[in-house]
Amino acid sequence: MTRAYPLMSIVADFTAGPPNLPGLNQVSLLPTVAGKGTNVRGWSVSRGRQYELDVVQAGMASLDMVDSPEWLNPVNATSPFNIGSNQLLPYRCVQIGAWWNPATQNLAGNLLNATNSANIGGTFNPYYCSFESGIGFVGTLSGSPSLTQSTAQAFDQTHSLAIGFTGASDLPGFGFLTVPGQTYTMSAYVYVPAGVTVTAKFSNFPGALGTTIASATSTVTGAWQRLVMTGVPSGCVGVCSFQQASGSFPSTVYVDAIQLELSSTASPFTITGPTFYPLYTGYIERYPQRWDMSGFRGLKPLECVDALSPLSRTEITQSYAATIAADSPNLVIPYNDKSSPQTVQLPQGGQPFIGYTSLGTNGQVNFSGDTFLDGSEAVSLLQQNLNGAVNSGSLITYQGTLQGQITMNPQAFTIECWVKLNAGMPYFGAASLKNGENLNTEPYGPSFGIGWETFLSGQLGWFYSDPNGTGASGYLPGWGGFADGKWHYLVVRLIGSSQLNAIVDNVIGGVVTLSPSQSVQLNNFYLEAQTYWTNPTTDYAISNLACYPTLLSTTQVGNHYQRGIGYLGEKSGTRALRLLTQYWSSNVVTDAGKTMMAQDYSYNGRYMLDVLQEIAQTEHGSCWADTAGFVHQDSRETRYTATQSVTSQFTFGENTAAGELPYLTAPEMDYDPTYVYSQANIVSAGTGTTLPPIVNTASQTAYGQRILSLTLQTANDWDAQQAGQFYVQRYAKPAGAPGTNVPPRITKLTIDPSSNPALWTAALSLDYGDRITVKRRTSAGVTISGDYYIEKIDHHANAEASTWTVDYELSPVFVSQAWVLGDSVKGVLGSTTTCVY
Numbered sequence: 001m002t003r004a005y006p007l008m009s010i011v012a013d014f015t016a017g018p019p020n021l022p023g024l025n026q027v028s029l030l031p032t033v034a035g036k037g038t039n040v041r042g043w044s045v046s047r048g049r050q051y052e053l054d055v056v057q058a059g060m061a062s063l064d065m066v067d068s069p070e071w072l073n074p075v076n077a078t079s080p081f082n083i084g085s086n087q088l089l090p091y092r093c094v095q096i097g098a099w100w101n102p103a104t105q106n107l108a109g110n111l112l113n114a115t116n117s118a119n120i121g122g123t124f125n126p127y128y129c130s131f132e133s134g135i136g137f138v139g140t141l142s143g144s145p146s147l148t149q150s151t152a153q154a155f156d157q158t159h160s161l162a163i164g165f166t167g168a169s170d171l172p173g174f175g176f177l178t179v180p181g182q183t184y185t186m187s188a189y190v191y192v193p194a195g196v197t198v199t200a201k202f203s204n205f206p207g208a209l210g211t212t213i214a215s216a217t218s219t220v221t222g223a224w225q226r227l228v229m230t231g232v233p234s235g236c237v238g239v240c241s242f243q244q245a246s247g248s249f250p251s252t253v254y255v256d257a258i259q260l261e262l263s264s265t266a267s268p269f270t271i272t273g274p275t276f277y278p279l280y281t282g283y284i285e286r287y288p289q290r291w292d293m294s295g296f297r298g299l300k301p302l303e304c305v306d307a308l309s310p311l312s313r314t315e316i317t318q319s320y321a322a323t324i325a326a327d328s329p330n331l332v333i334p335y336n337d338k339s340s341p342q343t344v345q346l347p348q349g350g351q352p353f354i355g356y357t358s359l360g361t362n363g364q365v366n367f368s369g370d371t372f373l374d375g376s377e378a379v380s381l382l383q384q385n386l387n388g389a390v391n392s393g394s395l396i397t398y399q400g401t402l403q404g405q406i407t408m409n410p411q412a413f414t415i416e417c418w419v420k421l422n423a424g425m426p427y428f429g430a431a432s433l434k435n436g437e438n439l440n441t442e443p444y445g446p447s448f449g450i451g452w453e454t455f456l457s458g459q460l461g462w463f464y465s466d467p468n469g470t471g472a473s474g475y476l477p478g479w480g481g482f483a484d485g486k487w488h489y490l491v492v493r494l495i496g497s498s499q500l501n502a503i504v505d506n507v508i509g510g511v512v513t514l515s516p517s518q519s520v521q522l523n524n525f526y527l528e529a530q531t532y533w534t535n536p537t538t539d540y541a542i543s544n545l546a547c548y549p550t551l552l553s554t555t556q557v558g559n560h561y562q563r564g565i566g567y568l569g570e571k572s573g574t575r576a577l578r579l580l581t582q583y584w585s586s587n588v589v590t591d592a593g594k595t596m597m598a599q600d601y602s603y604n605g606r607y608m609l610d611v612l613q614e615i616a617q618t619e620h621g622s623c624w625a626d627t628a629g630f631v632h633q634d635s636r637e638t639r640y641t642a643t644q645s646v647t648s649q650f651t652f653g654e655n656t657a658a659g660e661l662p663y664l665t666a667p668e669m670d671y672d673p674t675y676v677y678s679q680a681n682i683v684s685a686g687t688g689t690t691l692p693p694i695v696n697t698a699s700q701t702a703y704g705q706r707i708l709s710l711t712l713q714t715a716n717d718w719d720a721q722q723a724g725q726f727y728v729q730r731y732a733k734p735a736g737a738p739g740t741n742v743p744p745r746i747t748k749l750t751i752d753p754s755s756n757p758a759l760w761t762a763a764l765s766l767d768y769g770d771r772i773t774v775k776r777r778t779s780a781g782v783t784i785s786g787d788y789y790i791e792k793i794d795h796h797a798n799a800e801a802s803t804w805t806v807d808y809e810l811s812p813v814f815v816s817q818a819w820v821l822g823d824s825v826k827g828v829l830g831s832t833t834t835c836v837y
Contacts, residue, residue: 004757005802006098006764007107007262009179009276010040010063011236013093014086018283018310019585021629022093024175024205026236027081029065029094032180038300039066041800043096045280047306048624048768048792051745052811053675053731055613056624056768059306061096061280067298072287091283094304095629099179099262101274102761109273111176111260116276118175127176129258129271130156141241143170153254155189155224156269160256165244173241175205176260177276178233185230186214186240187266191254194221196247202229205237213238217245224256228266277764279795281629282306307584307625312609314583319604320374323563324546327556331406331547333525335379338368342379344401344525348549353404353525358440362386363397363529370420370541373487373565374601378418378543381426385531396530398440400431405523406547408432408450410466410516413494414552415450417545418564421483424529424538425454429492430547431524432467439524443532449522450492458482462492462502468517472500478507487543489561495551506561508554522547566599568686569715572619575600576612576633583608584631591635595619596715598686618713620723624768634769639789640815644770648787650762652749653775660775661751661759664805667776668748669736669784676706676734680727683711684720691717694724699732735812742812743786749774754804763806766790771813787813 010029013022031037040063047059065072071079074088082088101109112127118137125137135149138161146164154160163172178184186202199217213231240258244251257269286303324332325347332345341355357365362384369380383397408430415430429451431439439446445453448467455461455473459481465471475481479488491503498516502509525545529538544564552560567575572593580588595618603611612623612633621634639645653660678699682691699706708727714720736744753759766772768790776784792809 004106005754006100006277006760007179007182007274008799009095009097009099009177009236010043011095012081012284014081014088016093017089017091019307019587020093021281021587022095024237025085026093026095027086028180028236029063030180032234037069038071040064041066042798043795044797045096045793045795047280047627047794048790048809049622050792050809051675052789052791054791055616056308056622058308058312059280059282059625061094061282061304061306063094063300063302063304065300065302067300070298072300072302073289073298074287088287090285090287091310094280094282094284094302095278096280097276097278098764099274099276100760100764101272102765103272105757105760107262107274108267109261110270111262111273111276112258113271113273113275116176127174130256131159131161132157135161138172138174141171141173141239143167145170145172147172150254153191153224153256155191155256156271160191160254163242163253163255165251165253166249168244168249171241171243173239175237175239178236178238180234180236181232182262183230183232183264184238185228185259185261185263185266186238187226187228187257187259187269188240188242188255189224189226189257189269190218190242191224191256192218192221193247193251193253196221196251196253197245198253199243199245200227200229201239201241201243202231203239203241204233204235205239206235226257226266230264278627278629279764280304280306280627282625283310285309307629307631308609308623311584311612311631312607314608316579316583316603316606316608316611318563318600320376320544320560320563324544324560327548327552327560328550329546330549331525333545334376335543335545336368336372336377337379338377340365340367342367342399344404346404346406350406351404353401355399355401358396358398358400360397360530361392361394363395365397365399365527370543372418372543373599376543378420378541379527380541381527381529381538383424383529383531383538385534385536388534389531390534391532393441393443393532395532396440396443396528398526398528400439400524400526402524405521407549408494408520408522408547409549410469410494410514410518410520411496411498412549412551413450414491414548414550414557415546416489416491416552416557416560418487418489418543419452419460420485420487420541421460422485422539422541423483424531424535424540425458425533426460426538426540427451427453427528427530428526428542429453429463430522431526432520432522433524434467439526443528443530445528446524446526448520449524452490452492455481462490464492464494464500464514464516466514466516467520470515472512472514474502474509474512476504477502477509478504483540487564489564491552491557493551493557503557506558566601567597568599569596570600571595572597572615572621573633573635576615576623579603579608579611580631580633587629588631588633589626590633591621591638593619593621593633593635594637595719598684598713598715614713617710618723620726622769627767639769639771642769644767645789646771648771648773649766651773651775652751653773653785654777655775661762662756664750664752667746667774669744669776670747671734671736671744673703673706673734675731676703677708677727677731678703679705679707680724681707681709682720682724684717685711685713686715687717689717689720691721691724694721694728696728696732699728730814735814740814742814743774743784743788745812746774746788746808746810749808749810750805751808752803752805754802763795763804766793766808768793772808772810774810789813
């Protein structure tokens with residue numbers, strides 16, 4: 001079977017919206033049979049950006065639909081697109097794609113080849129049709145058969161799928177995409193033991209257990225037999241399943257050399273064939289309702305957007321309070337009140353606590369006296385010894401609680417807080433006060449409790465003192481405990497087996513063994529500042545104390561710490577992945593990145609796309625959605641390391657005899673100063689530093705001041721300085737200028753695959769960021785040649801006219817061979833290596 005046009009697939013899933021991809025419920029927007037259903041007369045796609053420094057815009061698609069049955073009319077209650085779980089709502093999933101064999105330039109071969117996968121809904125499992133590299137695409141539809149990769153029998157090469165049938169309900173199988181109305185032939189080789197028969201079924205989905213397109217049952221035992229099934233699917237998803245038809249259980253049947261082809265007969269088995277190329281995956285945003293033919297034929301020019309659009313409306317909501325609330329504390333004291341008494345929250349209920357203040361001579365408790373890392377208020381305590389008094393009980397200041405209490409289980413309990421120690425000898429934590437004990441007169445904290453105290457060495461440490469058992473104390477891991485004027489995250493955990501450990505700034509200390517009580521009542525949460533031992537001043541601030549009736553895991557503790565510091569120093573790609581995982585889905589591709597990011601406190605209340613683009617700008621990467629609907633967060637080196645970007649994928653030019661692919665008309669080039677800079681004014685957000693202007697003197701002399709002003713979310717000034725140097729070097733001249741060694745930017749390069757089948761592979765496979773070569777020979781004998789990155793792609797297809805053109809906007813490859821520190825190949829210095837960024 002040969003043809004010079006790809007097989008199109010245009011589907012929608014009216015059961016799902018963002019962040020999903022079309023899944024098992026997808027339906028075709030093309031006619032399922034001749035003259036039935038909706039049809040797409042034409043479609044267009046626009047994705048990408050104009051310039052290298054520009055941001056990628058949300059990809060747009062338009063579908064010129066003929067809707068005679070009014071299936072896309074939301075008022076039509078009988079529409080199959082608007083019944084049950086199907087709903088004609090904005091932002092329903094949509095995908096435009098095409099099948100094409102790049103090797104044979106037609107549709108011949110096995111659709112179940114390793115370039116395709118059972119990726120319905122985003123799960124990627126390549127089809128290893130001879131099972132040499134795995135069986136991950138095969139699953140269980142019903143029952144409990146065993147599925148293993150086996151070498152006991154093999155038809156093709158050395159492996160097969162071994163199915164262990166245990167009962168009549170066992171039904172293993174796999175799914176695949178189909179185009180309704182097309183004739184398919186499904187085949188598989190089976191090796192069946194004596195006394196057993198097995199039936200293979202080619203079915204529509206939904207209804208894989210009953211709606212059979214075709215089936216075949218084995219008639220041979222002890223040898224390989226090919227089962228062939230031919231039919232026409234009515235839906236967009238097909239299933240091939242296997243079921244033991246007769247014989248005793250258990251039994252083992254081997255399956256090998258599976259093949260699905262666009263044909264009415266089975267061809268010799270092959271592991272190669274057409275590839276499915278998604279061209280656009282997104283969401284139907286608008287369903288305009290129009291009619292022609294005197295109002296008797298519906299027209300639906302559907303307007304679609306890709307993942308960047310819903311991301312632009314996805315709000316980030318994050319705070320320290322929300323982070324700790326997710327781990328179910330039973331007591332929280334934020335210490336962010338503007339005045340006394342402080343608020344004590346009991347999320348799990350209990351007798352309310354009442355705050356109190358006890359001031360020593362020259363002592364102060366200052367609500368809003370300090371600021372926590374995220375900008376919220378914090379309480380500070382100050383006790384001064386102005387006269388050098390010794391062991392004076394009047395030099396003790398307390399901020400504490402009365403009346404309420406919570407129960408501490410010494411086998412599972414966590415207490416945490418943040419402290420900023422400026423000077424002196426503080427004591428703070430949770431007390432278990434005895435009857436008659438007056439904490440306000442105790443310079444060394446309570447007799448019993450859990451928290452933090454100052455040792456005679458002047459160092460802050462942790463302590464646990466049990467009313468009915470033994471206690472322990474120790475120094476803080478990772479921090480000497482001396483005053484340094486910085487915020488620190490302190491944790492004491494009772495971890496079970498009568499053991500305890502302390503954590504400071506996510507550094508986990510060793511385990512200490514205790515002999516604790518069965519339970520302890522904590523009835524005073526206190527902050528103490530004293531100068532009892534003649535120290536002149538004790539000055540510190542506290543924020544966000546919390547207790548948990550459980551052991552917090554190291555992951556939970558780590559999350560609290562990172563949220564407290566705003567994930568300072570997080571790599572750009574790691575940050576993007578964290579946000580996308582939380583607010584989007586796992587359908588993402590991220591590079592770890594190189595830039596250490598500033599705190600993320602400002603993200604709260606902002607929208608995802610805005611933040612992702614800010615991260616990309618700081619990294620000098622980009623944020624975009626690919627043709628399959630996956631969101632990408634590229635780093636500065638993605639284009640130097642990604643397979644499609646490292647080397648040119650295709651060469652376009654006039655010399656077709658030399659293998660160059662023809663463009664439709666001569667490329668349109670631009671030579672302009674839009675992104676040309678002689679000076680960079682950079683602010684490093686992590687430190688708040690405004691760097692001195694970074695000037696390229698030669699460029700400024702040549703064309704005056706062209707200033708790039710940016711605030712980069714860098715954690716340090718060095719990264720911001722390096723970025724500024726990069727900008728005034730890379731963009732010192734327009735592309736194509738003498739000395740740049742690159743050709744001019746191309747604003748439009750058009751190809752016409754509908755008139756030249758040799759162009760289909762390029763038209764279907766090229767995506768944003770891919771690298772191509774363009775050669776242009778002018779009438780004056782000037783040859784312009786160079787490598788380019790694709791920045792923008794526009795498809796224009798008209799089914800009725802059988803036309804399809806693709807426009808590309810391209811930026812030159814400034815660095816033909818990148819040098820990447822630490823890379824085994826790209827980290828090798830050459831004679832022309834220049835450190836850029």
